[in-house]
Amino acid sequence: MVAPVKRPIQxxxxxxxxxxxxxxxxxxxxxxxxxxEAQGSDHRRGFWAQGGVMAAANRxxxxxxxxxxxxxxxxxxxxxxGTISPHVLMGAEVYGFRQTDGEVTETDIQGIMAIAEWYPWxxxxxxxxxxxxxxxxxxxxxxxxxxxxxxxxxGMAISLGFGWDIRVTNGISITPVVNTYINxxxxxxxxxxxxxxxxxxxxxxxxxxxxxx
Amino acid sequence: xxxxxxxxxxxLLVGAIVGVPPVAAQAAQPAGSLQCDSTCISSQFVxxxxxxxxxxxxxxxxxxxxxxxxxxxxLAVLQVIFVNYLVGSFNRFLRNEPFTYVGPETWATNxxxxxxxxxxxxxxxxxxxxxHGSIYFGxxxxxxxxxxxxIPLTAGGSLMWEYLGESHRPAFNDWIATTMGGMALGESFxxxxxxxxxxxSTGTTRALKEIAGGLLSPMRGFNRLMRxxxxxxxxxxxxxxxxxxxxxxxxxxxxxxxxxxxxNGQTHGFVSFDFQYGxxxxxxxxxxxxxxxxxxxxxxxxxxxxxxVQVEGVLYSSELTRTTKHLFRVWHNxxxxxxxxxxxxxxxxxxxxxxxxxxxxxxxxxTTLGGNIIVLGGINSEFVGVQDRSYDFGPxxxxxxxxxxxxxxxxxxxxxxxxxxxxIHTVSGADGEHLAQLAFLTSSIPVWGTLGIGADxxxxxxxxxxxxxxxxxQRNPQLRLYLTWWLR
Numbered sequence: 001m002v003a004p005v006k007r008p009i010q011x012x013x014x015x016x017x018x019x020x021x022x023x024x025x026x027x028x029x030x031x032x033x034x035x036x037e038a039q040g041s042d043h044r045r046g047f048w049a050q051g052g053v054m055a056a057a058n059r060x061x062x063x064x065x066x067x068x069x070x071x072x073x074x075x076x077x078x079x080x081x082g083t084i085s086p087h088v089l090m091g092a093e094v095y096g097f098r099q100t101d102g103e104v105t106e107t108d109i110q111g112i113m114a115i116a117e118w119y120p121w122x123x124x125x126x127x128x129x130x131x132x133x134x135x136x137x138x139x140x141x142x143x144x145x146x147x148x149x150x151x152x153x154x155g156m157a158i159s160l161g162f163g164w165d166i167r168v169t170n171g172i173s174i175t176p177v178v179n180t181y182i183n184x185x186x187x188x189x190x191x192x193x194x195x196x197x198x199x200x201x202x203x204x205x206x207x208x209x210x211x212x213x
Numbered sequence: 214x215x216x217x218x219x220x221x222x223x224x225l226l227v228g229a230i231v232g233v234p235p236v237a238a239q240a241a242q243p244a245g246s247l248q249c250d251s252t253c254i255s256s257q258f259v260x261x262x263x264x265x266x267x268x269x270x271x272x273x274x275x276x277x278x279x280x281x282x283x284x285x286x287x288l289a290v291l292q293v294i295f296v297n298y299l300v301g302s303f304n305r306f307l308r309n310e311p312f313t314y315v316g317p318e319t320w321a322t323n324x325x326x327x328x329x330x331x332x333x334x335x336x337x338x339x340x341x342x343x344x345h346g347s348i349y350f351g352x353x354x355x356x357x358x359x360x361x362x363x364i365p366l367t368a369g370g371s372l373m374w375e376y377l378g379e380s381h382r383p384a385f386n387d388w389i390a391t392t393m394g395g396m397a398l399g400e401s402f403x404x405x406x407x408x409x410x411x412x413x414s415t416g417t418t419r420a421l422k423e424i425a426g427g428l429l430s431p432m433r434g435f436n437r438l439m440r441x442x443x444x445x446x447x448x449x450x451x452x453x454x455x456x457x458x459x460x461x462x463x464x465x466x467x468x469x470x471x472x473x474x475x476x477n478g479q480t481h482g483f484v485s486f487d488f489q490y491g492x493x494x495x496x497x498x499x500x501x502x503x504x505x506x507x508x509x510x511x512x513x514x515x516x517x518x519x520x521x522v523q524v525e526g527v528l529y530s531s532e533l534t535r536t537t538k539h540l541f542r543v544w545h546n547x548x549x550x551x552x553x554x555x556x557x558x559x560x561x562x563x564x565x566x567x568x569x570x571x572x573x574x575x576x577x578x579x580t581t582l583g584g585n586i587i588v589l590g591g592i593n594s595e596f597v598g599v600q601d602r603s604y605d606f607g608p609x610x611x612x613x614x615x616x617x618x619x620x621x622x623x624x625x626x627x628x629x630x631x632x633x634x635x636x637i638h639t640v641s642g643a644d645g646e647h648l649a650q651l652a653f654l655t656s657s658i659p660v661w662g663t664l665g666i667g668a669d670x671x672x673x674x675x676x677x678x679x680x681x682x683x684x685x686x687q688r689n690p691q692l693r694l695y696l697t698w699w700l701r
Contacts, residue, residue, distance in 0.1 A: 061329050063599060063641075118361070128365060132588060155640045156608040158389075158588075160368075182328060182385060186607070187644035187680070197598065198641040200385060202327040 044119065044213055048089055049080040050175060052209020056097050058107055060139075062188070062196035071107055073099040075205045077179070079115060083213075089117040093131055093159070095181065097203055104142050109183055109203060111135030111157045125165030125173065133157050135183040137201060141190060149192065153199065155185030165211050173211040180204050279412055279450030280442055284357030292352040292432060293370040300345065301378045312379045319380045328375075330641040331384035332600035336517055339394070339549045339558035339591055342387050346371060346395015347402055348432055354403045355433035360396075360501040367399065368392040386606050386641065389589040393560035397524040397547035399430075400502045404490055406430040408458060412442070412449040455503065457492035458701070459624055463667060465695025467512065469554055475690055479553070482513035483693070485521070493530060493540055494569055494579075501545075502526040515552050522549040528562070539568045546585065554689045555673060556593035556604045557649060559635065562586050563613070575621050585611035587635060592675065596643035596682040605642030611635035624699040625665055629655045645679035663699040668692075 056075035074097070081091015097109040113133025119126065135157035140148045161179035168174055181203040188196045305313035331338070349370035353363030371391035375383030406429040409422050423443045427434020437443050463485045470478030491504030498504055505526035512520035524547040533539040541564075548559040565583025572578055587609040594605040615631035630653070637647040650673065657667030675687040 059327055061327070063330070120362075132586075155638070156589075184385065184640040186638075186640040198330050200328060200330065200641075 044086050044089070045083045046213070047080070047082060048091070048211065048213045049078075050209050050211040051078040052076070052175065052177060052207050054177065054179070054205035054207025056203060056205040058097055058099065058109065058201055058203045060107060060137075060199060060201045062200070063198040065196060071099045072101040073097055073107075075203070075207070077177075077209065081115070086122055087119050089119075091115055093133075097205075102140070106140040107201070108138040108140075109135055109181070109201065111181060111183065113157055113159060115159070117163075125167065127163050127165070129159065129161040129163065129179070131157075131159035135181070135185070137183060137185045137188065137199065139188065139190060141193065143192070149190070151188050151190045153185040153188045155183060157181055157183045163209075171213050173213070175209045175211045176207075177209055178206045277450060278448035280440065280445055280447075281450045282357060282440060286356070286358065289353045289356035289358055289366055290369075292356070292435075293349050293366060294373070296348050296352065296432070297370065297374050297378050300374070312381055315377060315380050320377050323376045323383055326382055328385040328388070329382050330386055330599065330606065331381075332602045333384075334602070335551055335556045335558065335591065335604055336519075338386060338390055339551070340519070340522065342391040343394020343398050343547065343549070345374070346391035347399035348395075349391075350395045350399025351403055351430045351432035354399065355430065355436040360400055363399070364392070364396055367395045371395070386589060386591075389560060390558075393545075393588060394547050397526055397545055398522075400526060401488075401490075401505055401507045401524050402429045403433060404452070404455070404502060404505070405488065405507075406433055407451045407453055408455075410437075410449065410451070411453065412445055412447055415446060455491040456496040457489070459489045460700040461487040461489070461624065462698045462700070463487075463693075463695045465693060467691065467693045469552070469689055469691045471554070472688055473690075475692060478689075479514070481515065483510060483520075483695075485510035493527065493542070493567055498527065498530055501528045504530075512552055517551050520550070520552045523547065525563075533566065539566055541566055554687075555675075556591065558591040559585075559587050561588050561590070565613070572618070577619060577621060579617045579619060581613065581615040583613045585613065585635060587611060587637060590635065590637045592637055592647045592649060594639075594643050594647070594677060595685050596679060599642060602642070605637070605639040605647065607637045607639040607641070607647075609635055609637035623659070624663070624701070625657045625659050625697070627656060627658060629653075643679050644681060645677060648676045648678075650674045657697045663701070665697045666695070667697045668694050
């Protein structure tokens with residue numbers, strides 16, 4: 001049984017604050033979008049790339065854990081691929097998360113996945129993103145001697161996200177995004193605590209990126 | 214609480230029905246974004262066509278045939294909510310299931326704590342949830358959404374159920390199974406209901422067709438009833454001709470053994486149904502599931518009567534040569550195999566090549582070579598460790614090879630040989646890897662018309678490599694002897 005690692009309740013509050021702030025920015029952006037819409041879909045063709053930074057909150061869960069807490073952190077993503085149709089882009093995404101509020105433990109996640117972005121409306125920039133791939137989880141636990149142990153495991157990752165391209169020039173858009181990445185890595189041996197069974201992390205992110213079409 | 218539930222139900226029901234105008238009201242609507250299937254050409258074409266004398270006939274012929282209802286995303290969403298409400302009410306008021314006692318407190322907890330893995334039995338997770346998803350999918354399809362548009366609806370309906378419909382935490386595996394399995398079953402059932410339904414039928418035949426179509430795709434039946442399509446006489450506004458359709462019924466005895474021989478096993482009866490919709494080499498198909506295969510097997514004296522449900526639906530197809538000799542295909546896989554020997558479930562996608570090689574004027578060999586991507590698979594395991602669950606979950610990859618000797622125009626497989634291997638990496642259950650292999654040899658020959666006899670021999674092998682437990686092997690030979698009957 002893994003000993004629960006208690007986290008201050010403030011961590012959850014901070015997480016919510018940062019995500020709420022990011023969400024607010026996205027909402028404002030969406031309002032702005034409506035005023036500068038009528039962008040057309042003709043720019044969605046050929047190669048495309050997208051990258052950005054995000055505020056993030058991650059929660060690691062396991063079958064034999066009895067404490068659930070959200071960890072604050074930052075995340076980056078980079079996506080690139082080809083345009084299948086004005087409605088559908090396909091490609092690959094790499095993403096990374098680093099916990100920034102760790103006291104006893106710290107979590108890093110890196111993933112790579114195949115993705116599809118679906119633009120339901122031809123003349124609007126809103127899209128839904130789905131992805132599937134692999135992710136690696138690194139858990140660093142501080143020891144009483146002042147050092148730390150590292151536990152790593154690779155497993156599956158699934159992502160669902162939303163975004164909106166705000167076109168600024170012919171081939172460039174500012175893209176607010178919100179994403180969730182679910183990473184399932186299985187059992188994770190954590191020294192010196194024990195084994196965390198069936199580890200599954202839920203990573204929520206909100207941020208902004210730049211898209212090149 | 215009961216009164217509140219009744220009020221919510223009434224509101225949802227009214228909402229689901231309101232805005233489903235009957236056929237007579239539809240007729241007065243302009244050609245906006247009508248739901249068109251085979252007999253309709255997009256009304257955008259009609260609108261954009263130049264209004265000139267020579268083009269008038271084109272515009273008229275392109276007008277939608279049949280009731281042609283507009284796409285209704287709002288109704289589809291409302292109906293998905295209603296379905297969740299009905300399922301929740303059934304479980305609460307008739308079965309008194311503790312998990313249905315939900316409210317703002319459980320909703321907040323579920324949203325705060327998020328996904329985990331559940332411990333439900335195999336049939337609940339790998340069959341009941343996909344069936345639930347097929348209802349969502351049917352709500353989308355019968356409200357004019359296409360295949361792709363119905364996927365977010367299904368995923369959203371499942372999320373709603375997982376977070377709000379159950380008191381325990383949402384299960385990640387349920388979400389995947391409901392969405393992906395729901396896509397496969399929902400589209401298959403919708404297509405099959407299109408074959409059954411016929412707006413030109415009348416009388417008792419019509420009534421029976423409407424009932425059968427409604428049983429296959431319940432939300433479609435509901436919408437046809439509400440819109441008055443059940444009594445509309447005229448052209449059908451949906452695809453009724455896939456180019457090829459056949460049902461194969463096999464019935465006979467099945468001996469399944471353990472280890473090296475059949476002597477250690479059991480022999481029981483079985484009956485299976487294979488629905489072949491479309492022939493990939495016969496026609497240029499464009500839309501997802503324009504060709505698919507649905508297989509269902511019922512096993513006698515087994516822990517579950519429904520022992521196998523499998524769907525292979527083509528999502529994308531492209532000719533690799535100028536003739537239709539080699540086709541590159543992407544197909545959606547849904548597999549549910551549940552018998553005394555094996556539990557195996559799979560939701561995934563396969564990329565592969567289908568080829569045909571003429572042997573003589575009448576005989577040809579058809580081959581399949583594919584690579585599987587298993588989004589989430591389930592396989593029986595000895596050391597799961599998740600309460601009473603008997604199987605592990607994980608993603609994986611696989612290969613499949615098949616060759617079939619067939620006679621042109623005949624539905625019998627004179628000889629077929631195949632091999633498949635799937636590797637599953639456990640992310641919930643006993644830490645480790647599973648390798649599931651299947652090799653089979655089958656033959657069926659006509660005896661009288663479309664009636665024939667057949668025999669299959671197969672061996673399934675599971676090698677499990679656990680990180681903290683001893684490795685295990687499972688080997689199950691199987692022999693089937695049966696009568697086979699093709700219906701076209």
